[in-house]
Amino acid sequence: MISCNKSKRSMSTLQSHDSLQQTLLDVFGLRAFRPYQRAIIEELLNGRDAFVLMPTGGGKSICYQLTALLRPGVTLVVSPLISLMKDQVDALKQNGVAAEFYNSTLSPRAVREVLGKLHDGRLDLLYVAPERMMHPDFVARLTEVSIGLIAVDEAHCVSQWGHDFRPEYAALGELKSRFPDVPQIALTATADPQTRQDISRVLGLQSARQFISSFDRPNIRYRVLEKHHPMDQIVRFLVTQGREAGIVYALTRKRSAEIADHLAAEGYRAAAYHAGLTADTRQDVQERFLRDDLQIVVATVAFGMGIDKPNVRFVLHYGLPKHIEGYYQETGRAGRDGLPSEALLLFGSQDVVTARRLLDRTENPEQRRIESQKLQAMVGFAESLTCRRRTLLGYFGEHLKQDCGNCDVCLDPPETFDATTAARKALSCVYRVGQRFGIKYVVDVLRGADTERVRRLGHDRLSTYGIGADLSEGEWVSIIRQLIHRDLLMQDIRDYSVLKLTARARPLLRGVETLALARPRIKEKKKTVSRASARLAPDDENLFEILRALRKRFAEDNGVPPYVVFSDVTLVEMSRRKPATEEELLAVTGVGRVKLERYGMAFLKAIEGE
Numbered sequence: 001m002i003s004c005n006k007s008k009r010s011m012s013t014l015q016s017h018d019s020l021q022q023t024l025l026d027v028f029g030l031r032a033f034r035p036y037q038r039a040i041i042e043e044l045l046n047g048r049d050a051f052v053l054m055p056t057g058g059g060k061s062i063c064y065q066l067t068a069l070l071r072p073g074v075t076l077v078v079s080p081l082i083s084l085m086k087d088q089v090d091a092l093k094q095n096g097v098a099a100e101f102y103n104s105t106l107s108p109r110a111v112r113e114v115l116g117k118l119h120d121g122r123l124d125l126l127y128v129a130p131e132r133m134m135h136p137d138f139v140a141r142l143t144e145v146s147i148g149l150i151a152v153d154e155a156h157c158v159s160q161w162g163h164d165f166r167p168e169y170a171a172l173g174e175l176k177s178r179f180p181d182v183p184q185i186a187l188t189a190t191a192d193p194q195t196r197q198d199i200s201r202v203l204g205l206q207s208a209r210q211f212i213s214s215f216d217r218p219n220i221r222y223r224v225l226e227k228h229h230p231m232d233q234i235v236r237f238l239v240t241q242g243r244e245a246g247i248v249y250a251l252t253r254k255r256s257a258e259i260a261d262h263l264a265a266e267g268y269r270a271a272a273y274h275a276g277l278t279a280d281t282r283q284d285v286q287e288r289f290l291r292d293d294l295q296i297v298v299a300t301v302a303f304g305m306g307i308d309k310p311n312v313r314f315v316l317h318y319g320l321p322k323h324i325e326g327y328y329q330e331t332g333r334a335g336r337d338g339l340p341s342e343a344l345l346l347f348g349s350q351d352v353v354t355a356r357r358l359l360d361r362t363e364n365p366e367q368r369r370i371e372s373q374k375l376q377a378m379v380g381f382a383e384s385l386t387c388r389r390r391t392l393l394g395y396f397g398e399h400l401k402q403d404c405g406n407c408d409v410c411l412d413p414p415e416t417f418d419a420t421t422a423a424r425k426a427l428s429c430v431y432r433v434g435q436r437f438g439i440k441y442v443v444d445v446l447r448g449a450d451t452e453r454v455r456r457l458g459h460d461r462l463s464t465y466g467i468g469a470d471l472s473e474g475e476w477v478s479i480i481r482q483l484i485h486r487d488l489l490m491q492d493i494r495d496y497s498v499l500k501l502t503a504r505a506r507p508l509l510r511g512v513e514t515l516a517l518a519r520p521r522i523k524e525k526k527k528t529v530s531r532a533s534a535r536l537a538p539d540d541e542n543l544f545e546i547l548r549a550l551r552k553r554f555a556e557d558n559g560v561p562p563y564v565v566f567s568d569v570t571l572v573e574m575s576r577r578k579p580a581t582e583e584e585l586l587a588v589t590g591v592g593r594v595k596l597e598r599y600g601m602a603f604l605k606a607i608e609g610e
Helices: 002-008 017-028 037-045 060-070 082-094 108-120 136-142 167-178 193-203 230-239 253-265 279-290 324-331 349-359 365-383 388-395 420-432 439-446 452-456 473-485 505-509 538-558 568-577 582-586 593-609
Strands: 050-053 074-078 099-102 125-128 147-152 184-188 209-212 220-226 245-249 270-273 296-299 312-317 341-347 416-418 489-492 498-501 516-518
Touching (some): 017 037, 037 209, 050 060, 060 082, 060 184, 082 593, 108 136, 147 167, 184 193, 220 388, 245 253, 253 296, 270 279, 349 473, 365 388, 420 439, 420 505, 439 452, 439 473, 538 568
Parallel strands (some): 099 125
């Protein structure tokens, strides 16, 4: 095991450039630290606390994992994510690191084995669930062992201002008083300034040095598309993704099941994941996704936290998330390996109606106010006609100096048009039908639909009947949605979402004001490819597929997900560079000495054969 020599190293040696760089290379197969990683590790090695805010996929784990190999004593990692514990422990063991996890999934025998290793000093890292961490019996055990570091992952869970507050996390505030001489690191990917202050207060880290990384994930392309026949939109999008893995998020269990069934019928390897399924079923879906046996998981927000799968190439939201923190975290599960990936949001006004209806159920007025503000920020992002990345990062207090060039608004700027006449038609029609009908019915009247309902209600005799026949259904829906977003129309949630005029509509109807709107985006104008192999030449892409199949076989033999063997980044580099010797293979990102011994010869033969 890598850990065998760590207790014999002096602290001065541990902090040397060569020691840090060599451990990074030998164990993790990485040649360079990402921003802040080295400074964070040095802070911890010197016995000082740290607060780390990095985006998903930004390299937070390396900060405490590498420290654990160089600092005497066991590193305790507190995480609420059972799936992440298993994934990270599997990956660490593949790299030759002594790691285990301690949570409710272990059998009594496995618990005894893990605790035995802890007491014997045979562990570098132990991942612990928060409720286990603060159990009196476990705390008593910890007083008998040498602790090198305590890492609190997903630290936003300790804050009542965070988007995912968990009461069991609040007890972690006792760690600093119980183990005052042990350095602590708090890590999170999503926290606004108020949440950051709360985390530091709860965990007693007010004097800790803060490392705030950029929230930007430049490899992710952000797109928003107006929802119009969404099942068809999903399938058209998936055509651009080839065989790559992805996650589709839906707001309800019923919707996630419907989408999964539809995609399965279309020939995709897709399955639903939500809290209504049995634990065994959810576990099976997750394991098949990690093993690349499933291409697509259609899930509620119950899925994805802690899924350390770096080769997720796309995340698609069927409905509007409740807040930007959740959206950012969920889209961040795409492209953790840094390769091109895509985040597509299908957005419709009904999503806002649904979200607001859920908000109305919140009993605490202050919490309802906070959640309402977060929802409005999310709607603002979806409606934005400026760079998506600027809008997203601005929410977290980070400002780009220029547009990103990798979102739908930058790549295909929206065209505006004088919508004054169209808006007056729509507003007049809403008024003529008595402000008693929803979007679909108003559009039917505008377009002159010959339906039994329209005839029965006599609306085929209205002056507004058929005055909008020149525009398609999708165009009218887009226009009406924009009128809602501009506060010219409102949907009465308490009355079946019927449309009603607002006071702001009067100047437009009277001819006092004009109005410019964005032309509807109801069709994908550009086909985008975000496959991991997109950077490769055709011949290299063939080799990539061969290496991917070989990786899958090794993964199945070892009972681990394929990316634990080698990441897509590593396979892409192998395909491009075509190493012919062990020395050349060791120079590939992600190939450490342990993996070279385990898999090197087989991959070299595959490359030579191609």
